[in-house]
Amino acid sequence: MFRPILALLATCMLTSIAHAADPVRIGVIADLDDDIYDARSGRGGVDATRMAVADFGGSVLGRPVVVDAFNDYNKPAEASGLATQALDAGADLLMDVQNSPIALAVAKIATERRRIAISTGSAVPALTRGACSKYVYHYSFDSVAIETATADSLSALPDGKRWVVIAADAGFGRGALATMAPVVARHSGQIVKSFVVPPGTRDLSSILEEIRGLDPDVVAVLNAGASNDAEVAAVKEAGLRAHTTTALLYLSDVDRMRDGYAGVQAAVPWYWNLDPAARAWADRFAATHDGRRPTEA
Secondary structure: OOOHHHHHHHHHHHHOOOOOOEEEEEEEEEOOOOHHHHOHHHHHHHHHHHHHHHHOOEOOOOOOEEEEEEEEOOHHHHHHHHHHHHHHHHOOOEEEEEEEEEHHHHHHHHHHOEEEEOOOOOOOOHHHOOOOOOEEEEEOOHHHHHHHHHHHHHHHHOOOEEEEEEEEOOOHHHHHHHHHHHHHHHHOEEEEEEEEOOOOOOOOOOHHHHHHOOOEEEEEEOOOOOHHHHHHHHHOOOOOEEEEEEEEOHHHHHHHHHHHHHEOOOOOOOOOOOEEEEEEEEHHHHOOOOOOOOOOO
16 A cells, blocks of 8 residues: 555656655654554554555665654644654655644645645544645545444444434534434434533543433444543443444554453454455564554554
8 A cells, every 4th residue: 555655756756856866755753652652653653654665665766765753742733843844854755643633734734845744643534625735645534434434334233223422522522423413313313312521521420320221222432532441441331231332443542441442333444354465464563563453544
């Protein structure tokens, strides 16, 4: 999958004059300090990019391909400056950009500088809507696609018609609820009740008791990051008979929480054991990442 990207990059570079020995530079912008992103972005994203370059042959048009890493510390405020720094240092392509605010900031700089950026870790739909640019590629997935696929799959089940939603009172949670509700309705299902909670809410005990009385078929937790981990775990510990789902699930979340995500059902755009080629590549990645397989990002 990396071959067409480098081929595109090579074609673009034909319009500029470069010494034959000058490298093609790929700048990976990621959080290099936090293990939460290691198998989905971060250091793992840098390593995966270098693996892809090696698989491609390590050069394009006779020029070596070099991967440079830039640490954004998962801080959106750092993103614009890092993107500018990477391009000033000679980057021909920016990659990774693991969350929505960072992806939008990098996309803006790439568009202004007329350089290519590829987001593999952000699910924000704006990259192909309001912030769409011919210089920015949103690779793999966005939140609307994942939420639609998850709701479509579960609400098609005979025991998937009555839903209860716990959504964060933020753009991600409210957006996921707005996306999933009409999909559930198309399958003659309904959102019996939705609980919109402030981000970081820790105590769901009263909500879970009310949900128990509603006896839904599906409980959807629509949050992100550590808050999503805690809320999914709380729903699972409550012992409800319902299917549990969430809006965006990475294998790295499952690895981090272990039993916390056991039995949770959610759509993913790629899985490491999808086919022999994916499995072989994932095994190579895992060999240098403590046995952890890569995610779709």
